[in-house]
Amino acid sequence: MSALDARLAELGITIPEVAAPVAAYVPATVSGQWVFTAGQLxxxxxxxxxxxxxxxxxxxxxxxxxxxxxxxxxxxxxKSAIGSLDRVTRIVKVTGFVASDPSFSGQPAVMNGASTLLGDIFGDIGVHSRSAVGVAVLPLDAPVEVELIVEFA
Known part of the structure:
Protein backbone atom coordinates (compact mmCIF):
# COMPACT_ATOMS: atom_id res chain seq x y z
CA MET A 1 0.00 0.00 0.00
CA SER A 2 1.40 3.39 -0.99
CA ALA A 3 1.58 6.31 1.43
CA LEU A 4 -1.23 7.99 -0.51
CA ASP A 5 -3.41 4.86 -0.32
CA ALA A 6 -2.76 4.73 3.43
CA ARG A 7 -3.72 8.40 3.77
CA LEU A 8 -6.95 7.86 1.82
CA ALA A 9 -7.79 4.87 4.02
CA GLU A 10 -7.05 6.89 7.15
CA LEU A 11 -9.43 9.61 5.92
CA GLY A 12 -12.06 7.02 4.96
CA ILE A 13 -11.97 8.17 1.34
CA THR A 14 -12.40 6.02 -1.74
CA ILE A 15 -11.62 7.52 -5.11
CA PRO A 16 -14.65 6.69 -7.29
CA GLU A 17 -14.59 5.37 -10.82
CA VAL A 18 -14.27 8.15 -13.35
CA ALA A 19 -17.64 9.72 -14.13
CA ALA A 20 -18.88 9.26 -17.67
CA PRO A 21 -18.92 12.52 -19.63
CA VAL A 22 -22.35 14.10 -20.03
CA ALA A 23 -21.45 15.65 -23.41
CA ALA A 24 -18.73 15.57 -26.11
CA TYR A 25 -15.49 15.74 -24.10
CA VAL A 26 -13.04 13.55 -22.22
CA PRO A 27 -12.69 13.61 -18.41
CA ALA A 28 -8.99 14.54 -18.50
CA THR A 29 -6.29 15.47 -20.98
CA VAL A 30 -2.55 15.02 -20.52
CA SER A 31 -0.09 17.50 -21.99
CA GLY A 32 3.54 17.04 -21.02
CA GLN A 33 3.68 16.70 -17.24
CA TRP A 34 0.24 18.23 -16.71
CA VAL A 35 -3.24 16.81 -16.40
CA PHE A 36 -6.15 19.13 -17.12
CA THR A 37 -9.52 17.82 -15.99
CA ALA A 38 -12.85 18.69 -17.51
CA GLY A 39 -15.28 20.27 -15.11
CA GLN A 40 -16.47 17.58 -12.73
CA LEU A 41 -19.89 17.57 -11.13
CA LYS A 79 -6.09 8.75 -12.03
CA SER A 80 -7.70 7.48 -15.23
CA ALA A 81 -5.30 9.63 -17.27
CA ILE A 82 -2.01 8.79 -15.50
CA GLY A 83 -2.72 5.40 -13.92
CA SER A 84 -2.03 6.26 -10.27
CA LEU A 85 -2.46 9.25 -7.98
CA ASP A 86 0.95 8.35 -6.52
CA ARG A 87 2.38 10.06 -9.61
CA VAL A 88 0.94 13.45 -8.58
CA THR A 89 3.69 15.90 -7.65
CA ARG A 90 1.54 19.02 -7.26
CA ILE A 91 -2.05 20.18 -7.34
CA VAL A 92 -1.43 23.36 -9.31
CA LYS A 93 -4.83 24.99 -9.78
CA VAL A 94 -8.43 24.48 -8.78
CA THR A 95 -11.22 26.26 -10.58
CA GLY A 96 -14.60 26.06 -8.94
CA PHE A 97 -17.95 27.16 -10.28
CA VAL A 98 -20.85 27.71 -7.91
CA ALA A 99 -24.41 27.99 -9.23
CA SER A 100 -25.43 30.92 -7.09
CA ASP A 101 -28.62 32.62 -6.05
CA PRO A 102 -28.23 36.29 -7.07
CA SER A 103 -27.81 37.32 -3.42
CA PHE A 104 -25.18 34.66 -2.62
CA SER A 105 -21.55 35.81 -2.39
CA GLY A 106 -19.92 32.98 -0.42
CA GLN A 107 -18.31 31.16 -3.36
CA PRO A 108 -14.85 31.03 -1.72
CA ALA A 109 -16.23 29.28 1.37
CA VAL A 110 -18.03 26.75 -0.85
CA MET A 111 -14.83 25.96 -2.73
CA ASN A 112 -12.99 25.48 0.55
CA GLY A 113 -14.74 22.11 0.55
CA ALA A 114 -12.57 21.11 -2.43
CA SER A 115 -9.39 22.90 -1.33
CA THR A 116 -9.39 21.60 2.22
CA LEU A 117 -9.94 18.05 1.03
CA LEU A 118 -7.01 18.27 -1.40
CA GLY A 119 -4.81 19.51 1.44
CA ASP A 120 -6.01 16.70 3.69
CA ILE A 121 -5.21 14.11 1.03
CA PHE A 122 -1.96 15.43 -0.42
CA GLY A 123 -0.49 17.62 2.32
CA ASP A 124 1.89 20.31 1.04
CA ILE A 125 1.64 19.21 -2.60
CA GLY A 126 -2.11 19.73 -2.37
CA VAL A 127 -1.76 23.48 -1.68
CA HIS A 128 -2.83 25.27 -4.85
CA SER A 129 -4.00 28.47 -6.49
CA ARG A 130 -7.73 28.74 -7.02
CA SER A 131 -10.62 30.59 -8.58
CA ALA A 132 -14.13 30.45 -7.14
CA VAL A 133 -16.68 31.77 -9.60
CA GLY A 134 -20.38 32.34 -9.14
CA VAL A 135 -22.49 31.41 -12.17
CA ALA A 136 -26.18 31.50 -13.06
CA VAL A 137 -26.53 27.78 -13.84
CA LEU A 138 -24.41 24.66 -14.26
CA PRO A 139 -25.00 21.48 -16.28
CA LEU A 140 -27.90 19.34 -14.99
CA ASP A 141 -28.66 22.09 -12.43
CA ALA A 142 -25.64 20.99 -10.35
CA PRO A 143 -24.76 23.34 -7.47
CA VAL A 144 -20.98 23.09 -8.06
CA GLU A 145 -18.42 22.09 -10.67
CA VAL A 146 -14.67 21.67 -10.16
CA GLU A 147 -11.69 21.57 -12.55
CA LEU A 148 -8.10 20.66 -11.66
CA ILE A 149 -4.68 21.25 -13.16
CA VAL A 150 -2.26 18.68 -11.76
CA GLU A 151 1.46 18.16 -12.26
CA PHE A 152 2.78 14.59 -12.30
CA ALA A 153 5.99 12.66 -12.81
Whole structure:
Protein backbone atom coordinates (compact mmCIF):
# COMPACT_ATOMS: atom_id res chain seq x y z
CA MET A 1 0.00 0.00 0.00
CA SER A 2 1.40 3.39 -0.99
CA ALA A 3 1.58 6.31 1.43
CA LEU A 4 -1.23 7.99 -0.51
CA ASP A 5 -3.41 4.86 -0.32
CA ALA A 6 -2.76 4.73 3.43
CA ARG A 7 -3.72 8.40 3.77
CA LEU A 8 -6.95 7.86 1.82
CA ALA A 9 -7.79 4.87 4.02
CA GLU A 10 -7.05 6.89 7.15
CA LEU A 11 -9.43 9.61 5.92
CA GLY A 12 -12.06 7.02 4.96
CA ILE A 13 -11.97 8.17 1.34
CA THR A 14 -12.40 6.02 -1.74
CA ILE A 15 -11.62 7.52 -5.11
CA PRO A 16 -14.65 6.69 -7.29
CA GLU A 17 -14.59 5.37 -10.82
CA VAL A 18 -14.27 8.15 -13.35
CA ALA A 19 -17.64 9.72 -14.13
CA ALA A 20 -18.88 9.26 -17.67
CA PRO A 21 -18.92 12.52 -19.63
CA VAL A 22 -22.35 14.10 -20.03
CA ALA A 23 -21.45 15.65 -23.41
CA ALA A 24 -18.73 15.57 -26.11
CA TYR A 25 -15.49 15.74 -24.10
CA VAL A 26 -13.04 13.55 -22.22
CA PRO A 27 -12.69 13.61 -18.41
CA ALA A 28 -8.99 14.54 -18.50
CA THR A 29 -6.29 15.47 -20.98
CA VAL A 30 -2.55 15.02 -20.52
CA SER A 31 -0.09 17.50 -21.99
CA GLY A 32 3.54 17.04 -21.02
CA GLN A 33 3.68 16.70 -17.24
CA TRP A 34 0.24 18.23 -16.71
CA VAL A 35 -3.24 16.81 -16.40
CA PHE A 36 -6.15 19.13 -17.12
CA THR A 37 -9.52 17.82 -15.99
CA ALA A 38 -12.85 18.69 -17.51
CA GLY A 39 -15.28 20.27 -15.11
CA GLN A 40 -16.47 17.58 -12.73
CA LEU A 41 -19.89 17.57 -11.13
CA UNK A 42 -20.57 16.04 -7.70
CA UNK A 43 -21.93 12.76 -9.05
CA UNK A 44 -22.38 9.91 -6.57
CA UNK A 45 -23.12 6.56 -8.19
CA UNK A 46 -24.13 8.28 -11.43
CA UNK A 47 -26.54 10.85 -10.05
CA UNK A 48 -26.44 14.27 -8.42
CA UNK A 49 -27.26 14.15 -4.69
CA UNK A 50 -28.54 17.75 -4.81
CA UNK A 51 -29.52 20.28 -7.43
CA UNK A 52 -30.30 23.97 -7.46
CA UNK A 53 -28.76 27.29 -6.57
CA UNK A 54 -26.48 27.77 -3.61
CA UNK A 55 -28.03 30.26 -1.23
CA UNK A 56 -31.54 29.16 -2.23
CA UNK A 57 -32.22 25.42 -2.66
CA UNK A 58 -28.75 24.33 -1.47
CA UNK A 59 -27.02 25.62 1.66
CA UNK A 60 -23.44 26.84 1.53
CA UNK A 61 -22.43 24.03 3.90
CA UNK A 62 -24.01 21.36 1.69
CA UNK A 63 -22.43 22.94 -1.39
CA UNK A 64 -18.99 22.76 0.28
CA UNK A 65 -19.53 19.02 0.83
CA UNK A 66 -20.54 18.67 -2.82
CA UNK A 67 -17.39 20.55 -3.88
CA UNK A 68 -15.43 17.86 -2.02
CA UNK A 69 -17.34 15.19 -3.92
CA UNK A 70 -16.64 16.94 -7.21
CA UNK A 71 -12.93 17.11 -6.42
CA UNK A 72 -12.89 13.35 -5.76
CA UNK A 73 -14.44 12.90 -9.20
CA UNK A 74 -11.73 15.15 -10.63
CA UNK A 75 -9.08 13.00 -8.92
CA UNK A 76 -10.72 9.95 -10.51
CA UNK A 77 -10.28 11.63 -13.89
CA UNK A 78 -6.61 12.36 -13.09
CA LYS A 79 -6.09 8.75 -12.03
CA SER A 80 -7.70 7.48 -15.23
CA ALA A 81 -5.30 9.63 -17.27
CA ILE A 82 -2.01 8.79 -15.50
CA GLY A 83 -2.72 5.40 -13.92
CA SER A 84 -2.03 6.26 -10.27
CA LEU A 85 -2.46 9.25 -7.98
CA ASP A 86 0.95 8.35 -6.52
CA ARG A 87 2.38 10.06 -9.61
CA VAL A 88 0.94 13.45 -8.58
CA THR A 89 3.69 15.90 -7.65
CA ARG A 90 1.54 19.02 -7.26
CA ILE A 91 -2.05 20.18 -7.34
CA VAL A 92 -1.43 23.36 -9.31
CA LYS A 93 -4.83 24.99 -9.78
CA VAL A 94 -8.43 24.48 -8.78
CA THR A 95 -11.22 26.26 -10.58
CA GLY A 96 -14.60 26.06 -8.94
CA PHE A 97 -17.95 27.16 -10.28
CA VAL A 98 -20.85 27.71 -7.91
CA ALA A 99 -24.41 27.99 -9.23
CA SER A 100 -25.43 30.92 -7.09
CA ASP A 101 -28.62 32.62 -6.05
CA PRO A 102 -28.23 36.29 -7.07
CA SER A 103 -27.81 37.32 -3.42
CA PHE A 104 -25.18 34.66 -2.62
CA SER A 105 -21.55 35.81 -2.39
CA GLY A 106 -19.92 32.98 -0.42
CA GLN A 107 -18.31 31.16 -3.36
CA PRO A 108 -14.85 31.03 -1.72
CA ALA A 109 -16.23 29.28 1.37
CA VAL A 110 -18.03 26.75 -0.85
CA MET A 111 -14.83 25.96 -2.73
CA ASN A 112 -12.99 25.48 0.55
CA GLY A 113 -14.74 22.11 0.55
CA ALA A 114 -12.57 21.11 -2.43
CA SER A 115 -9.39 22.90 -1.33
CA THR A 116 -9.39 21.60 2.22
CA LEU A 117 -9.94 18.05 1.03
CA LEU A 118 -7.01 18.27 -1.40
CA GLY A 119 -4.81 19.51 1.44
CA ASP A 120 -6.01 16.70 3.69
CA ILE A 121 -5.21 14.11 1.03
CA PHE A 122 -1.96 15.43 -0.42
CA GLY A 123 -0.49 17.62 2.32
CA ASP A 124 1.89 20.31 1.04
CA ILE A 125 1.64 19.21 -2.60
CA GLY A 126 -2.11 19.73 -2.37
CA VAL A 127 -1.76 23.48 -1.68
CA HIS A 128 -2.83 25.27 -4.85
CA SER A 129 -4.00 28.47 -6.49
CA ARG A 130 -7.73 28.74 -7.02
CA SER A 131 -10.62 30.59 -8.58
CA ALA A 132 -14.13 30.45 -7.14
CA VAL A 133 -16.68 31.77 -9.60
CA GLY A 134 -20.38 32.34 -9.14
CA VAL A 135 -22.49 31.41 -12.17
CA ALA A 136 -26.18 31.50 -13.06
CA VAL A 137 -26.53 27.78 -13.84
CA LEU A 138 -24.41 24.66 -14.26
CA PRO A 139 -25.00 21.48 -16.28
CA LEU A 140 -27.90 19.34 -14.99
CA ASP A 141 -28.66 22.09 -12.43
CA ALA A 142 -25.64 20.99 -10.35
CA PRO A 143 -24.76 23.34 -7.47
CA VAL A 144 -20.98 23.09 -8.06
CA GLU A 145 -18.42 22.09 -10.67
CA VAL A 146 -14.67 21.67 -10.16
CA GLU A 147 -11.69 21.57 -12.55
CA LEU A 148 -8.10 20.66 -11.66
CA ILE A 149 -4.68 21.25 -13.16
CA VAL A 150 -2.26 18.68 -11.76
CA GLU A 151 1.46 18.16 -12.26
CA PHE A 152 2.78 14.59 -12.30
CA ALA A 153 5.99 12.66 -12.81
Missing amino acids: PFVDGSLPATGKVGAEVSAERAAELAGTAVLNALAAV
